[in-house]
Amino acid sequence: MSTPWTTAQIPDQRGRTVIVTGATSGLGRETAKELAARGARVVLAVRDTSRGQRVAAGLAGTTEVRRLDLADLASVRAFAEQWAQQDDDARRIDVVVANAGIMLVPLDRTADGFESQVGTNHLGHHALVCRLLPHLAGDGRVVVLSSLVHKTGKIDLTDLNWERRPYSASAAYAQSKLANLLFTLELQRRLHASGSLQRVLAAHPGWAATNLQGRSGNAVVDRLTGIGNRLIAQSAAAGAQPTLAAATAELPGGSFLGPSGPGEVRGAPRLVGRTALASDLGLAADLWALTAQLTGVDHP
Template sequence: MSGWTASDIPDLHGRRAIVTGANSGIGYHTALQLARRGAAVVLACRSAERGQTAFDRIRAAAPGADLTLGALDLADLASVRAFASRYGDAPLDILVNNAGVMALPRRTTADGFEMQFGTNHLGHFALTGLLLPALRGAASARVVTVTSGAAWSGRFRFDDLQGERRYSKWGAYGQAKLANLVFARELDRRVPELTSVAAHPGYAATNLQEAGPKMAGNAVMQKAMGVANAVVAQPAAAGALPSLYAAVAPDVEGGACYGPRLLQFRGSPIKVVTPPHAAKPGLGDRLWQISESLTGITYTPTPA
Protein backbone atom coordinates (compact mmCIF):
# COMPACT_ATOMS: atom_id res chain seq x y z
CA MET A 1 0.00 0.00 0.00
CA SER A 2 1.67 3.22 -1.20
CA GLY A 3 -0.46 5.61 0.83
CA TRP A 4 -1.58 9.15 0.15
CA THR A 5 0.67 11.35 -2.03
CA ALA A 6 0.58 14.83 -3.53
CA SER A 7 -1.02 13.36 -6.65
CA ASP A 8 -4.14 12.72 -4.53
CA ILE A 9 -4.70 16.45 -3.90
CA PRO A 10 -8.01 17.41 -5.55
CA ASP A 11 -8.48 20.30 -7.95
CA LEU A 12 -8.28 23.52 -5.94
CA HIS A 13 -9.20 26.16 -8.52
CA GLY A 14 -11.33 28.83 -6.92
CA ARG A 15 -9.91 28.25 -3.44
CA ARG A 16 -7.61 30.58 -1.53
CA ALA A 17 -4.80 29.55 0.80
CA ILE A 18 -2.22 31.19 3.05
CA VAL A 19 0.93 29.32 4.08
CA THR A 20 3.18 30.87 6.70
CA GLY A 21 6.90 30.26 6.39
CA ALA A 22 6.45 29.35 2.71
CA ASN A 23 9.95 30.38 1.72
CA SER A 24 11.60 27.05 2.60
CA GLY A 25 11.21 23.50 3.88
CA ILE A 26 7.78 22.16 4.75
CA GLY A 27 6.08 25.48 4.03
CA TYR A 28 7.61 25.79 0.58
CA HIS A 29 6.50 22.32 -0.49
CA THR A 30 3.05 22.86 1.01
CA ALA A 31 2.61 26.08 -0.97
CA LEU A 32 4.04 24.51 -4.13
CA GLN A 33 1.61 21.59 -4.16
CA LEU A 34 -1.43 23.75 -3.34
CA ALA A 35 -0.47 26.10 -6.20
CA ARG A 36 0.08 23.21 -8.59
CA ARG A 37 -3.49 22.08 -8.00
CA GLY A 38 -4.90 25.52 -8.75
CA ALA A 39 -5.26 27.26 -5.39
CA ALA A 40 -4.54 30.98 -5.13
CA VAL A 41 -1.71 30.90 -2.59
CA VAL A 42 -0.30 33.67 -0.43
CA LEU A 43 3.31 32.99 0.56
CA ALA A 44 3.54 34.59 4.00
CA CYS A 45 7.26 35.09 4.65
CA ARG A 46 9.40 37.08 7.06
CA SER A 47 12.28 37.57 4.62
CA ALA A 48 11.33 39.45 1.45
CA GLU A 49 14.44 38.14 -0.34
CA ARG A 50 13.85 34.48 0.55
CA GLY A 51 10.15 34.89 -0.11
CA GLN A 52 10.84 36.21 -3.60
CA THR A 53 13.16 33.27 -4.28
CA ALA A 54 10.43 30.83 -3.25
CA PHE A 55 7.89 32.77 -5.33
CA ASP A 56 10.11 32.49 -8.41
CA ARG A 57 10.79 28.79 -7.84
CA ILE A 58 7.10 27.95 -7.52
CA ARG A 59 6.23 30.05 -10.56
CA ALA A 60 8.88 28.14 -12.53
CA ALA A 61 7.60 24.76 -11.31
CA ALA A 62 3.93 25.68 -11.80
CA PRO A 63 3.66 28.19 -14.67
CA GLY A 64 0.52 30.26 -14.35
CA ALA A 65 0.22 29.63 -10.61
CA ASP A 66 -1.82 32.26 -8.77
CA LEU A 67 0.71 33.48 -6.21
CA THR A 68 1.02 36.47 -3.91
CA LEU A 69 3.99 37.28 -1.71
CA GLY A 70 3.09 38.73 1.69
CA ALA A 71 5.36 40.13 4.40
CA LEU A 72 4.72 38.44 7.76
CA ASP A 73 6.93 38.36 10.84
CA LEU A 74 5.18 36.23 13.45
CA ALA A 75 7.57 37.53 16.09
CA ASP A 76 6.02 40.99 15.76
CA LEU A 77 2.30 41.43 16.41
CA ALA A 78 2.31 44.71 14.48
CA SER A 79 3.46 42.75 11.41
CA VAL A 80 0.76 40.14 12.01
CA ARG A 81 -1.90 42.85 12.16
CA ALA A 82 -0.57 44.53 9.03
CA PHE A 83 -0.55 41.24 7.10
CA ALA A 84 -4.14 40.41 8.10
CA SER A 85 -5.25 43.93 7.20
CA ARG A 86 -3.69 43.64 3.74
CA TYR A 87 -5.39 40.31 3.14
CA GLY A 88 -8.79 41.72 4.06
CA ASP A 89 -12.02 39.76 4.26
CA ALA A 90 -11.86 37.80 0.99
CA PRO A 91 -12.97 34.21 1.73
CA LEU A 92 -10.04 32.10 2.92
CA ASP A 93 -10.36 28.36 2.41
CA ILE A 94 -7.04 27.11 3.80
CA LEU A 95 -4.73 28.59 6.42
CA VAL A 96 -1.56 26.62 7.12
CA ASN A 97 0.13 27.84 10.31
CA ASN A 98 3.52 26.39 9.42
CA ALA A 99 6.29 28.86 10.23
CA GLY A 100 8.37 28.27 13.31
CA VAL A 101 11.70 28.34 15.08
CA MET A 102 13.36 25.52 17.00
CA ALA A 103 15.70 25.19 19.98
CA LEU A 104 17.05 28.73 19.94
CA PRO A 105 19.13 30.40 22.62
CA ARG A 106 16.76 32.55 24.64
CA ARG A 107 15.60 35.52 22.59
CA THR A 108 12.48 37.67 22.78
CA THR A 109 10.04 38.84 20.14
CA ALA A 110 9.30 42.47 19.33
CA ASP A 111 6.54 42.28 21.97
CA GLY A 112 8.77 40.78 24.66
CA PHE A 113 7.62 37.14 24.43
CA GLU A 114 10.04 34.21 24.54
CA MET A 115 10.86 33.69 20.86
CA GLN A 116 9.70 30.09 20.43
CA PHE A 117 6.41 30.47 22.29
CA GLY A 118 5.87 33.91 20.76
CA THR A 119 6.57 32.89 17.16
CA ASN A 120 5.31 29.32 16.99
CA HIS A 121 2.15 29.81 19.04
CA LEU A 122 1.23 33.41 19.88
CA GLY A 123 1.95 34.73 16.39
CA HIS A 124 -0.25 32.07 14.81
CA PHE A 125 -2.93 32.50 17.47
CA ALA A 126 -3.10 36.21 16.61
CA LEU A 127 -2.99 35.61 12.85
CA THR A 128 -5.81 33.05 12.92
CA GLY A 129 -7.97 35.29 15.07
CA LEU A 130 -7.46 38.27 12.79
CA LEU A 131 -8.25 36.16 9.72
CA LEU A 132 -11.35 34.63 11.30
CA PRO A 133 -13.81 36.76 9.25
CA ALA A 134 -12.10 35.57 6.05
CA LEU A 135 -12.17 31.96 7.20
CA ARG A 136 -15.84 32.23 8.12
CA GLY A 137 -16.47 33.62 4.65
CA ALA A 138 -15.43 30.34 3.01
CA ALA A 139 -17.81 27.43 2.60
CA SER A 140 -15.71 24.88 4.51
CA ALA A 141 -12.48 26.46 5.72
CA ARG A 142 -9.56 24.47 7.12
CA VAL A 143 -6.92 25.66 9.56
CA VAL A 144 -3.85 23.45 9.79
CA THR A 145 -1.40 24.16 12.60
CA VAL A 146 1.96 22.42 12.36
CA THR A 147 3.14 20.81 15.56
CA SER A 148 5.95 18.34 16.23
CA GLY A 149 6.73 15.06 17.95
CA ALA A 150 8.34 17.32 20.57
CA ALA A 151 4.82 17.99 21.86
CA TRP A 152 5.06 14.61 23.64
CA SER A 153 7.77 15.98 25.92
CA GLY A 154 6.26 19.45 26.12
CA ARG A 155 4.79 20.80 29.34
CA PHE A 156 3.28 24.20 30.06
CA ARG A 157 5.08 26.17 32.72
CA PHE A 158 2.22 28.55 33.38
CA ASP A 159 4.17 30.22 36.17
CA ASP A 160 7.04 30.99 33.76
CA LEU A 161 5.73 30.73 30.18
CA GLN A 162 8.38 33.13 28.89
CA GLY A 163 11.29 31.28 30.47
CA GLU A 164 12.39 34.33 32.42
CA ARG A 165 13.42 32.44 35.56
CA ARG A 166 14.67 29.25 33.96
CA TYR A 167 15.19 28.56 30.27
CA SER A 168 15.80 25.37 28.34
CA LYS A 169 15.84 25.70 24.56
CA TRP A 170 14.36 22.22 24.07
CA GLY A 171 11.89 22.65 26.90
CA ALA A 172 10.71 25.90 25.35
CA TYR A 173 10.39 24.21 21.97
CA GLY A 174 8.34 21.35 23.43
CA GLN A 175 6.08 23.85 25.20
CA ALA A 176 5.53 25.79 21.96
CA LYS A 177 4.76 22.66 19.94
CA LEU A 178 2.37 21.42 22.64
CA ALA A 179 0.69 24.82 22.41
CA ASN A 180 0.26 24.32 18.65
CA LEU A 181 -1.46 21.01 19.25
CA VAL A 182 -3.71 22.27 22.05
CA PHE A 183 -4.59 25.38 20.04
CA ALA A 184 -5.65 23.32 17.01
CA ARG A 185 -7.94 21.21 19.17
CA GLU A 186 -9.41 24.17 21.07
CA LEU A 187 -9.99 26.19 17.90
CA ASP A 188 -11.99 23.32 16.44
CA ARG A 189 -14.10 23.23 19.60
CA ARG A 190 -14.68 26.97 19.77
CA VAL A 191 -15.28 27.71 16.09
CA PRO A 192 -17.36 24.81 14.76
CA GLU A 193 -18.02 26.37 11.34
CA LEU A 194 -14.43 25.65 10.32
CA THR A 195 -12.26 22.54 10.60
CA SER A 196 -9.12 22.96 12.68
CA VAL A 197 -6.51 20.21 12.74
CA ALA A 198 -2.86 19.70 13.60
CA ALA A 199 -0.16 18.09 11.50
CA HIS A 200 3.46 17.22 11.99
CA PRO A 201 6.15 16.23 9.46
CA GLY A 202 7.99 13.54 11.40
CA TYR A 203 11.72 13.92 10.87
CA ALA A 204 12.08 15.93 7.69
CA ALA A 205 15.20 17.60 6.33
CA THR A 206 14.75 21.37 6.56
CA ASN A 207 16.91 24.29 7.66
CA LEU A 208 15.01 24.36 10.97
CA GLN A 209 17.36 21.86 12.63
CA GLU A 210 20.47 23.88 11.86
CA ALA A 211 19.11 27.32 12.74
CA GLY A 212 19.38 26.96 16.51
CA PRO A 213 23.02 25.75 16.58
CA LYS A 214 23.93 28.42 14.03
CA MET A 215 22.41 31.17 16.19
CA ALA A 216 24.23 29.78 19.23
CA GLY A 217 27.53 29.70 17.34
CA ASN A 218 27.80 25.92 17.78
CA ALA A 219 29.43 24.88 14.50
CA VAL A 220 29.87 21.26 15.57
CA MET A 221 26.18 20.79 16.38
CA GLN A 222 25.18 22.67 13.24
CA LYS A 223 27.25 20.28 11.14
CA ALA A 224 25.89 17.25 13.02
CA MET A 225 22.34 18.37 12.33
CA GLY A 226 23.20 18.81 8.67
CA VAL A 227 24.61 15.27 8.48
CA ALA A 228 21.53 13.85 10.24
CA ASN A 229 19.29 15.65 7.75
CA ALA A 230 21.20 14.14 4.85
CA VAL A 231 21.41 10.60 6.21
CA VAL A 232 18.35 9.98 8.41
CA ALA A 233 15.59 12.45 7.61
CA GLN A 234 12.97 12.14 4.91
CA PRO A 235 12.90 14.89 2.26
CA ALA A 236 11.04 18.10 3.04
CA ALA A 237 8.59 17.30 0.22
CA ALA A 238 7.58 14.13 2.08
CA GLY A 239 7.43 16.02 5.37
CA ALA A 240 4.87 18.38 3.83
CA LEU A 241 2.42 15.56 3.05
CA PRO A 242 0.74 15.51 6.50
CA SER A 243 0.07 19.27 6.23
CA LEU A 244 -1.31 18.84 2.73
CA TYR A 245 -3.46 15.88 3.76
CA ALA A 246 -4.83 17.86 6.70
CA ALA A 247 -5.58 20.79 4.40
CA VAL A 248 -7.46 18.97 1.62
CA ALA A 249 -8.35 15.33 2.34
CA PRO A 250 -12.11 14.74 2.60
CA ASP A 251 -11.94 12.41 5.61
CA VAL A 252 -10.04 14.76 7.92
CA GLU A 253 -11.49 14.97 11.45
CA GLY A 254 -11.61 18.28 13.28
CA GLY A 255 -9.33 18.42 16.31
CA ALA A 256 -7.25 15.46 15.12
CA CYS A 257 -3.56 15.36 14.24
CA TYR A 258 -2.00 13.94 11.08
CA GLY A 259 1.56 12.72 10.73
CA PRO A 260 3.76 10.09 9.10
CA ARG A 261 2.64 6.46 9.10
CA LEU A 262 5.87 4.78 10.26
CA LEU A 263 6.26 5.41 13.99
CA GLN A 264 5.28 9.04 13.32
CA PHE A 265 8.79 9.38 11.89
CA ARG A 266 8.41 9.03 8.13
CA GLY A 267 6.06 7.73 5.47
CA SER A 268 2.62 8.60 4.09
CA PRO A 269 0.22 10.67 6.22
CA ILE A 270 -2.39 9.20 8.54
CA LYS A 271 -4.29 10.25 11.65
CA VAL A 272 -1.85 9.80 14.54
CA VAL A 273 -2.04 9.39 18.30
CA THR A 274 -1.32 12.54 20.31
CA PRO A 275 0.09 12.91 23.84
CA PRO A 276 -2.64 12.31 26.46
CA HIS A 277 -1.67 15.40 28.44
CA ALA A 278 -2.63 17.58 25.43
CA ALA A 279 -6.27 16.65 26.09
CA LYS A 280 -6.24 17.41 29.81
CA PRO A 281 -9.61 18.96 30.78
CA GLY A 282 -9.47 22.73 30.92
CA LEU A 283 -6.01 22.97 29.36
CA GLY A 284 -7.21 24.38 26.05
CA ASP A 285 -9.37 26.96 27.77
CA ARG A 286 -6.52 28.07 30.02
CA LEU A 287 -4.09 28.43 27.12
CA TRP A 288 -6.74 30.30 25.13
CA GLN A 289 -7.41 32.84 27.87
CA ILE A 290 -3.68 33.46 28.36
CA SER A 291 -3.13 33.80 24.60
CA GLU A 292 -5.94 36.36 24.28
CA SER A 293 -4.51 38.33 27.19
CA LEU A 294 -0.95 38.33 25.82
CA THR A 295 -1.80 39.16 22.21
CA GLY A 296 -4.81 41.39 22.73
CA ILE A 297 -6.63 39.34 20.08
CA THR A 298 -10.12 38.22 21.08
CA TYR A 299 -11.92 35.80 18.79
CA THR A 300 -15.42 36.96 18.00
CA PRO A 301 -18.10 34.44 19.01
CA THR A 302 -19.67 32.18 16.43
CA PRO A 303 -22.66 34.07 14.93
CA ALA A 304 -26.01 32.77 16.14
Protein backbone atom coordinates in the same frame (compact mmCIF):
# COMPACT_ATOMS: atom_id res chain seq x y z
CA MET B 1 -7.35 7.23 5.52
CA SER B 2 -7.54 3.46 5.09
CA THR B 3 -4.94 3.44 2.30
CA PRO B 4 -1.60 5.27 2.13
CA TRP B 5 -2.12 8.91 1.17
CA THR B 6 -0.06 10.50 -1.60
CA THR B 7 -0.02 13.91 -3.23
CA ALA B 8 -1.74 12.32 -6.24
CA GLN B 9 -4.92 12.43 -4.12
CA ILE B 10 -4.92 16.22 -3.81
CA PRO B 11 -8.08 17.40 -5.58
CA ASP B 12 -8.28 20.30 -8.00
CA GLN B 13 -7.64 23.48 -6.02
CA ARG B 14 -8.84 26.01 -8.59
CA GLY B 15 -10.93 28.76 -7.02
CA ARG B 16 -9.42 28.22 -3.57
CA THR B 17 -7.18 30.60 -1.62
CA VAL B 18 -4.53 29.24 0.71
CA ILE B 19 -2.27 31.24 3.02
CA VAL B 20 0.99 29.51 3.96
CA THR B 21 3.20 31.09 6.61
CA GLY B 22 6.94 30.57 6.33
CA ALA B 23 6.73 29.57 2.69
CA THR B 24 10.24 30.57 1.58
CA SER B 25 11.86 27.22 2.39
CA GLY B 26 11.40 23.68 3.63
CA LEU B 27 7.94 22.41 4.44
CA GLY B 28 6.23 25.71 3.68
CA ARG B 29 7.75 26.01 0.24
CA GLU B 30 6.82 22.40 -0.62
CA THR B 31 3.27 22.97 0.61
CA ALA B 32 2.91 26.13 -1.45
CA LYS B 33 4.42 24.41 -4.50
CA GLU B 34 1.97 21.50 -4.49
CA LEU B 35 -1.13 23.60 -3.90
CA ALA B 36 -0.21 26.22 -6.47
CA ALA B 37 0.47 23.49 -9.04
CA ARG B 38 -3.10 22.28 -8.52
CA GLY B 39 -4.62 25.66 -9.18
CA ALA B 40 -4.91 27.30 -5.77
CA ARG B 41 -4.21 30.97 -5.26
CA VAL B 42 -1.36 30.62 -2.79
CA VAL B 43 -0.33 33.53 -0.59
CA LEU B 44 3.21 33.25 0.73
CA ALA B 45 3.13 35.01 4.12
CA VAL B 46 6.81 35.58 4.82
CA ARG B 47 9.20 37.78 6.75
CA ASP B 48 11.59 38.31 3.81
CA THR B 49 9.49 39.40 0.84
CA SER B 50 12.46 39.54 -1.56
CA ARG B 51 13.17 35.91 -0.86
CA GLY B 52 9.47 35.20 -1.09
CA GLN B 53 9.32 36.75 -4.55
CA ARG B 54 12.17 34.53 -5.72
CA VAL B 55 10.37 31.44 -4.45
CA ALA B 56 7.06 32.55 -5.97
CA ALA B 57 8.73 33.07 -9.34
CA GLY B 58 9.59 29.36 -9.40
CA LEU B 59 6.08 28.14 -8.60
CA ALA B 60 3.40 27.25 -11.11
CA GLY B 61 0.00 28.89 -10.81
CA THR B 62 -1.19 32.02 -9.03
CA THR B 63 0.94 33.19 -6.13
CA GLU B 64 1.20 36.32 -4.03
CA VAL B 65 3.83 37.40 -1.52
CA ARG B 66 2.86 39.37 1.58
CA ARG B 67 5.00 40.39 4.51
CA LEU B 68 4.37 38.72 7.85
CA ASP B 69 6.66 38.59 10.88
CA LEU B 70 5.09 36.33 13.48
CA ALA B 71 7.57 37.58 16.06
CA ASP B 72 5.98 41.04 15.89
CA LEU B 73 2.28 41.41 16.72
CA ALA B 74 2.20 44.76 14.88
CA SER B 75 3.18 42.90 11.70
CA VAL B 76 0.48 40.30 12.32
CA ARG B 77 -2.09 43.04 12.78
CA ALA B 78 -0.93 44.85 9.63
CA PHE B 79 -1.17 41.65 7.59
CA ALA B 80 -4.74 41.03 8.75
CA GLU B 81 -5.79 44.65 8.23
CA GLN B 82 -4.41 44.70 4.70
CA TRP B 83 -6.16 41.41 3.99
CA ALA B 84 -9.48 42.86 5.13
CA GLN B 85 -9.15 45.77 2.69
CA GLN B 86 -9.59 43.51 -0.35
CA ASP B 87 -12.92 42.95 -2.08
CA ASP B 88 -15.17 40.10 -0.95
CA ASP B 89 -13.89 37.45 -3.36
CA ALA B 90 -10.24 38.20 -2.69
CA ARG B 91 -10.79 38.23 1.11
CA ARG B 92 -12.23 34.72 1.24
CA ILE B 93 -9.74 32.17 2.62
CA ASP B 94 -10.16 28.43 2.21
CA VAL B 95 -7.11 27.24 4.16
CA VAL B 96 -4.66 28.86 6.54
CA VAL B 97 -1.50 26.78 6.96
CA ALA B 98 0.27 27.87 10.15
CA ASN B 99 3.62 26.44 9.10
CA ALA B 100 6.32 28.96 10.04
CA GLY B 101 8.46 28.26 13.04
CA ILE B 102 11.86 28.37 14.71
CA MET B 103 13.57 25.52 16.52
CA LEU B 104 16.14 25.07 19.29
CA VAL B 105 17.47 28.61 19.19
CA PRO B 106 19.32 30.43 21.98
CA LEU B 107 17.24 32.59 24.29
CA ASP B 108 15.85 35.57 22.43
CA ARG B 109 12.82 37.83 22.68
CA THR B 110 10.24 38.85 20.10
CA ALA B 111 9.35 42.48 19.42
CA ASP B 112 6.68 42.13 22.13
CA GLY B 113 9.00 40.59 24.71
CA PHE B 114 7.89 36.95 24.34
CA GLU B 115 10.37 34.06 24.39
CA SER B 116 11.10 33.69 20.70
CA GLN B 117 10.02 30.07 20.16
CA VAL B 118 6.66 30.25 21.89
CA GLY B 119 6.24 33.79 20.56
CA THR B 120 6.77 32.78 16.93
CA ASN B 121 5.43 29.25 16.86
CA HIS B 122 2.35 29.72 19.05
CA LEU B 123 1.51 33.28 20.08
CA GLY B 124 2.05 34.81 16.65
CA HIS B 125 0.02 32.13 14.91
CA HIS B 126 -2.79 32.43 17.47
CA ALA B 127 -3.03 36.16 16.77
CA LEU B 128 -2.90 35.63 13.00
CA VAL B 129 -5.50 32.87 12.82
CA CYS B 130 -7.94 34.65 15.12
CA ARG B 131 -7.65 37.86 13.09
CA LEU B 132 -8.23 35.96 9.83
CA LEU B 133 -11.15 33.81 11.03
CA PRO B 134 -13.81 36.34 9.89
CA HIS B 135 -12.58 35.76 6.33
CA LEU B 136 -12.36 31.97 6.51
CA ALA B 137 -14.88 30.23 4.25
CA GLY B 138 -17.80 28.47 5.90
CA ASP B 139 -16.20 25.13 5.11
CA GLY B 140 -12.64 26.42 5.44
CA ARG B 141 -9.95 24.95 7.57
CA VAL B 142 -6.89 25.85 9.60
CA VAL B 143 -3.85 23.55 9.57
CA VAL B 144 -1.28 23.97 12.34
CA LEU B 145 2.20 22.45 12.28
CA SER B 146 3.27 20.68 15.44
CA SER B 147 6.10 18.22 16.03
CA LEU B 148 6.92 14.80 17.43
CA VAL B 149 8.70 16.77 20.14
CA HIS B 150 5.31 17.80 21.56
CA LYS B 151 5.44 14.44 23.37
CA THR B 152 8.10 15.81 25.71
CA GLY B 153 6.44 19.18 26.09
CA LYS B 154 5.01 20.77 29.22
CA ILE B 155 3.14 24.05 29.56
CA ASP B 156 4.09 26.37 32.39
CA LEU B 157 1.23 28.85 32.54
CA THR B 158 3.01 30.78 35.28
CA ASP B 159 6.14 31.34 33.18
CA LEU B 160 5.24 30.72 29.53
CA ASN B 161 7.93 33.15 28.35
CA TRP B 162 10.85 31.84 30.41
CA GLU B 163 11.27 34.94 32.54
CA ARG B 164 11.94 33.06 35.80
CA ARG B 165 12.99 29.53 34.79
CA PRO B 166 16.51 28.66 33.65
CA TYR B 167 16.20 28.65 29.87
CA SER B 168 16.26 25.39 27.93
CA ALA B 169 16.03 25.70 24.15
CA SER B 170 14.77 22.13 23.77
CA ALA B 171 12.14 22.49 26.51
CA ALA B 172 11.01 25.85 25.09
CA TYR B 173 10.62 24.31 21.63
CA ALA B 174 8.70 21.33 23.01
CA GLN B 175 6.43 23.71 24.96
CA SER B 176 5.68 25.68 21.79
CA LYS B 177 4.82 22.54 19.81
CA LEU B 178 2.54 21.27 22.58
CA ALA B 179 0.94 24.73 22.60
CA ASN B 180 0.24 24.36 18.87
CA LEU B 181 -1.79 21.21 19.50
CA LEU B 182 -3.64 22.74 22.45
CA PHE B 183 -4.51 25.71 20.24
CA THR B 184 -6.10 23.40 17.65
CA LEU B 185 -8.01 21.59 20.38
CA GLU B 186 -9.54 24.73 21.88
CA LEU B 187 -10.19 26.47 18.56
CA GLN B 188 -11.99 23.39 17.22
CA ARG B 189 -14.07 23.25 20.42
CA ARG B 190 -15.03 26.91 20.04
CA LEU B 191 -15.94 26.53 16.37
CA HIS B 192 -18.07 23.46 17.07
CA ALA B 193 -19.81 25.19 19.98
CA SER B 194 -20.71 28.11 17.71
CA GLY B 195 -22.20 25.79 15.09
CA SER B 196 -19.43 26.47 12.58
CA LEU B 197 -18.48 23.87 9.97
CA GLN B 198 -14.93 25.19 9.83
CA ARG B 199 -12.25 22.68 10.78
CA VAL B 200 -8.93 22.84 12.59
CA LEU B 201 -6.37 20.12 11.96
CA ALA B 202 -2.78 19.54 12.96
CA ALA B 203 0.15 17.83 11.29
CA HIS B 204 3.75 16.98 12.00
CA PRO B 205 6.46 16.09 9.46
CA GLY B 206 8.34 13.45 11.41
CA TRP B 207 12.02 14.12 10.90
CA ALA B 208 12.35 16.16 7.74
CA ALA B 209 15.58 17.73 6.52
CA THR B 210 14.96 21.48 6.42
CA ASN B 211 16.85 24.63 7.35
CA LEU B 212 14.84 24.77 10.58
CA GLN B 213 17.58 22.69 12.20
CA GLY B 214 21.17 23.70 12.77
CA ARG B 215 20.57 27.06 14.46
CA SER B 216 21.05 26.09 18.09
CA GLY B 217 24.27 28.03 18.53
CA ASN B 218 25.87 24.77 19.77
CA ALA B 219 28.36 23.42 17.21
CA VAL B 220 28.13 19.84 18.51
CA VAL B 221 24.32 19.77 18.46
CA ASP B 222 24.22 21.34 15.00
CA ARG B 223 26.76 18.84 13.66
CA LEU B 224 24.83 15.87 15.06
CA THR B 225 21.61 17.28 13.61
CA GLY B 226 23.26 17.56 10.22
CA ILE B 227 24.35 13.93 10.36
CA GLY B 228 20.82 12.90 11.32
CA ASN B 229 19.42 14.91 8.44
CA ARG B 230 21.62 12.99 6.01
CA LEU B 231 21.13 9.51 7.47
CA ILE B 232 17.62 9.43 8.97
CA ALA B 233 15.50 12.34 7.84
CA GLN B 234 13.11 12.31 4.93
CA SER B 235 13.03 15.11 2.38
CA ALA B 236 11.13 18.35 2.88
CA ALA B 237 8.76 17.24 0.11
CA ALA B 238 7.97 14.04 2.01
CA GLY B 239 7.74 15.93 5.31
CA ALA B 240 5.14 18.26 3.81
CA GLN B 241 2.76 15.43 2.95
CA PRO B 242 0.98 15.35 6.34
CA THR B 243 0.36 19.09 5.97
CA LEU B 244 -0.99 18.65 2.45
CA ALA B 245 -3.25 15.81 3.57
CA ALA B 246 -4.55 17.92 6.45
CA ALA B 247 -5.21 20.81 4.05
CA THR B 248 -7.03 18.80 1.36
CA ALA B 249 -8.23 15.36 2.50
CA GLU B 250 -11.74 14.76 3.82
CA LEU B 251 -10.98 14.51 7.52
CA PRO B 252 -12.84 15.68 10.62
CA GLY B 253 -11.79 18.68 12.63
CA GLY B 254 -9.34 17.83 15.37
CA SER B 255 -7.46 15.31 13.22
CA PHE B 256 -3.71 15.04 13.72
CA LEU B 257 -1.57 13.64 10.92
CA GLY B 258 2.01 12.44 10.81
CA PRO B 259 4.22 9.90 9.03
CA SER B 260 3.17 6.25 9.12
CA GLY B 261 6.62 4.70 9.55
CA PRO B 262 8.18 3.42 12.78
CA GLY B 263 8.18 6.08 15.44
CA GLU B 264 6.34 8.46 13.07
CA VAL B 265 9.74 9.59 11.78
CA ARG B 266 9.06 9.08 8.09
CA GLY B 267 6.54 7.57 5.70
CA ALA B 268 3.19 8.32 4.10
CA PRO B 269 0.72 10.39 6.16
CA ARG B 270 -1.75 8.78 8.54
CA LEU B 271 -3.80 9.79 11.55
CA VAL B 272 -1.65 9.79 14.68
CA GLY B 273 -2.31 10.20 18.37
CA ARG B 274 -1.80 13.03 20.83
CA THR B 275 -0.31 12.83 24.30
CA ALA B 276 -2.58 13.16 27.32
CA LEU B 277 -1.43 16.76 27.82
CA ALA B 278 -2.15 17.60 24.18
CA SER B 279 -5.69 16.24 24.71
CA ASP B 280 -6.36 18.12 27.96
CA LEU B 281 -9.38 20.37 27.34
CA GLY B 282 -8.90 22.25 30.59
CA LEU B 283 -5.26 23.01 29.85
CA ALA B 284 -6.20 24.05 26.31
CA ALA B 285 -8.80 26.50 27.66
CA ASP B 286 -6.37 27.92 30.24
CA LEU B 287 -3.62 28.35 27.64
CA TRP B 288 -6.10 30.07 25.32
CA ALA B 289 -7.06 32.53 28.04
CA LEU B 290 -3.42 33.34 28.77
CA THR B 291 -2.60 33.62 25.06
CA ALA B 292 -5.52 35.99 24.44
CA GLN B 293 -4.33 38.11 27.37
CA LEU B 294 -0.73 38.22 26.12
CA THR B 295 -1.58 38.92 22.47
CA GLY B 296 -4.72 40.98 22.95
CA VAL B 297 -6.45 38.79 20.33
CA ASP B 298 -9.32 36.39 21.04
CA HIS B 299 -11.73 34.25 19.05
CA PRO B 300 -13.90 36.79 17.17
